[in-house]
Amino acid sequence: MQQFTGTGVALVTPFNDDKSVDLDALERLVNYQIENGINYLVVLGTTGEPATLTKEDKEAVKTKIIEVNNGRLPLVLGIGGNNTSAVVDQLKTTDLTHFDAILSVSPYYNKPTQEGIYQHFKAVAEATEKPIILYNVPGRTSSNMSVEVVSRLASDFDNIIAVKEAKGDIVQAMRMIQNTPDDFLVISGDDMIALPMTLAGGSGVISVIGQGLPNDFSSMINYGLEGKAKEAYQLHYKVADSIDLIFAEGNPAGIKAMLQKQGICFDEVRLPLVKASEELQTQISDFIDRL
Template identity: 35%
Template sequence: MAIFTGAGVAIATPFDENYNIDYDSFGKLIDFQIENKTDAIIVCGTTGEASTLNHEEHIAAIRYCVNRTNKRVPVIAGTGSNDSRTASWLTHQAELAGADAALVVTPYYNKATQNGLIDHYSYVARHTNLPLILYNVPSRTGCKINADTMAYLVKNVDNIVGIKDAVGDVSYTAQLMYETQGDIDVYSGNDDMIVPMMSLGAKGVISVLSNVAPEDTHNICAEYMAGNVEKSRELQIKYLELIHALFCEVNPIPVKKALELMGICGPHLRRPLTEMEDANTERLRKAMIEVGIL
């Protein structure tokens, strides 16, 4: 059984003016998501600025999210690292905190061969009972999980069950399904490719868009799964300009600004991320108005 189907939000981590985690706003954002049909919460991922959190903050954010969610939806904890021991330790801590699964990004900067990826993920999986979703985002990490490598891991490691596919190439997704014979839970890592990837068998999306439009992102998936492909397609296209605006600067700069415009949290980002440029803020505002968020 899939950890979740539909739209899981890659949730932002609100910070206060002193750049500490703003738990009041974080709780408000978590509740907003669940009240508006988000199917799962993915905490401490890229959108959650996990790379700027120290280990204590990282585990505290996971624990808070688990407790605030209180079993209403699954919580998937981002626990990846470019160091296998650190990734294993973070995953174990997420398990202790009560997460339902872990999202483990490919090693970045030092990267790895395909054999290295097999060893890395097998090592992490051996030290946890959590189901693992691997996160394939070569544009950020410089490291890609080949489809045959993923097929090997799914076949040989029991608790590797899924992949967040942010390669941005439906040919890769098709090859992934071919190599694994469909025996894998695939989630789109790109909000503009939800419908195309679901047409190849994806279970849904791990979404930035869901931060600001949780119900309709859920509906893109739900309508597709209900057989209402035309309605799903219409929603996908409706949000295309907003999706592009949410990525006109590096994620999560735009989505933090969008959440500020909605009054959910402040725009504060940890360095080296910086405040959104005025022209891009205006583009984002117009896109949000166009779909009725503002």
């Protein structure tokens, strides 16, 4: 589980002008992470726009990342949904050979009860031997995973090893750290509070901004894990404004605008998402110039 301590990044899926997957840009993106201190890569998470990728697109993305990574960093694959049987079937039929863990989002839209969430992840855990990272993101699912359910799942299933906690509530995060087993990882899914969560005993972050500023952000988290709060907060305040900027008009439009500024990929997204406005692109460009 130590391979998921530190900074993971939820990779974008780069697109060409015609909205096809840009595999050359994906190669640049993966190498940029590896060369700048990122600890592991998350493939086809929300930031990767899987909702608008075809089955063929997803296979191409996975194949390219596996090829470019070449075993250098651990890989986490996003497999989740609000149809439990479909998620179970996907876990059983997907080739997971090259992936070290699964990131599985709490069921969205249906708004299940806490017991429904528990039973969903019970079925997920029993469908695979791979380590599972729970993903709590109420802003997208309209349903919060309680501390009690996360603690119960952590205790009941050996392969449920972590939670990506993205409610943005430092109190809930601290209670998860307090009430889960010592070897269970509480990983921030909110870039702005990733450092205080880490300093409170968390295991780092699965980040969006991290792929745009991998060196600074991973260094910040490393300082946090070492308990070096002063050094860590210097880096936090250096990059904090960029976090607000990249989420100002939704994810991943903002981070793609930043990556375009850096020459890594175009800022194209697929409908119903739209590119960042010219005003926001200018603000992001100005931030990178100042940095």
